[in-house]
Amino acid sequence: MTYLSPLGYLLGVEGAALLRGFKEGSADRAFVEARIAEIRTLLDTPALAHAEGVTAEPGTISTADVYQDWAPHYDAPGNGMIDLEQPVVRRILDGLPLGAALDAACGTGRHTAYLHGLGHHVTGVDASPDMLARARERLPDVDFHEADLHRLPLPDNAVDTVVCALAVSHVPELAPVLREFARVLRPGGHLVLSDAHLLSSYVRPTLPRRPGPDGRASLLTEYHRPLSAYLAAALPLGFQVRHCEEPRRPRGSLTPETAPDTLPTHMSWDLLHWYPEASAAALDDSPVAVVWHFQLDAARKGSPSDR
Incomplete structure (x- = not known):
């Protein structure tokens, strides 16, 4: 089973941004402090803190x-x-x-x-x-x-x-x-x-698909x-x-202007647009x-x- 949590995913993106910044020498003090501040915000966001993740079963679709x-x-x-x-x-x-x-x-x-x-x-x-x-x-x-x-x-x-x-x-x-x-x-x-x-x-891990006969979400292998x-x-x-x-x-493919109106509480790539600087640092030119x-x-x- 794989538990897909929107909060967990965004925390992972922030972590990936930090690790890549350390490796490539682009993580100055302002960048690191911005990531830490966003992590604190993520942990304090009620929509995410109380959002249930999805338990998906690999190989069931x-x-x-x-x-x-x-x-x-x-x-x-x-x-x-x-x-x-x-x-x-x-x-x-x-x-x-x-x-x-x-x-x-x-x-x-x-x-x-x-x-x-x-x-x-x-x-x-x-x-x-x-x-x-x-x-x-x-x-x-x-x-x-x-x-x-x-x-x-x-x-x-x-x-x-x-x-x-x-x-x-x-x-x-x-x-x-x-x-x-x-x-x-x-x-x-x-x-x-x-x-x-x-x-x-x-x-960008595989997203869950429609529920199977047992009601669990499916994960394509x-x-x-x-x-x-x-x-x-x-x-x-x-x-x-x-x-x-x-x-x-390409660089600049994730921008604040593309953010959705409401914060998704389910696993979705729209989550990336809520923290575009971290998402860009983790994903751009990769x-x-x-x-x-x-x-x-x-x-x-x-x-x-x-x-």
Whole structure:
């Protein structure tokens, strides 16, 4: 069980701001005293002091359930991670040769559409029927398949490029998924992989979802990894690193003008806007995602399924 407390979260943000300030040398006396004063205020705020947190049970809601809820508004403006991840992915794709491409975990087809526009022959695969419905509406002339990343509906050596965006945090082990990508890629083919950054997961933990049958809130299980985990999974399969980038949250993204009218007493990212200086110190210029560009070794020997 995980107990998610709005007061606990804000105290954690204040603590993260202090620790980062100490580490980076930006925590002068005024900054430290301001954080301590805000901590005292937080502890004395009745709306927070008496607010009940939420006890959530990890693993009681599926990825399919979450994406069913997300599908209608996934492409709406303001998804901060997509806003930072997408330009990096597109810049990499702009430099790749045209050919057959797979958008694995394509979602609503945002990268599928870009690949298609560049001139690739694209196939889209996703496990969520709700997200695929949106993709098919957007791109009626593209082949989409409902399938899992562990069992891609493509033969060996079928594509020149694989894109997998913001999806592998939902799988418990990277190696089987990357092995499947290596199987469908031709020798010398390219893999562009993006994921939520491990550091971001600490300052913006997963929020609780709708209650389950027992009335408890649900917590989606996610797997956030250090950068070394991607290398440990990719290199033995014959992938070579061509580029790695960690898009960062821009400075000034949290301002007092965006504060809500009332103080939320439940776990919500709106809480961050009530103490923007601490939130900015903890979050600004911190990595939100990681984007990898791998290339499969053209001289790799053996069966694709053995990689």
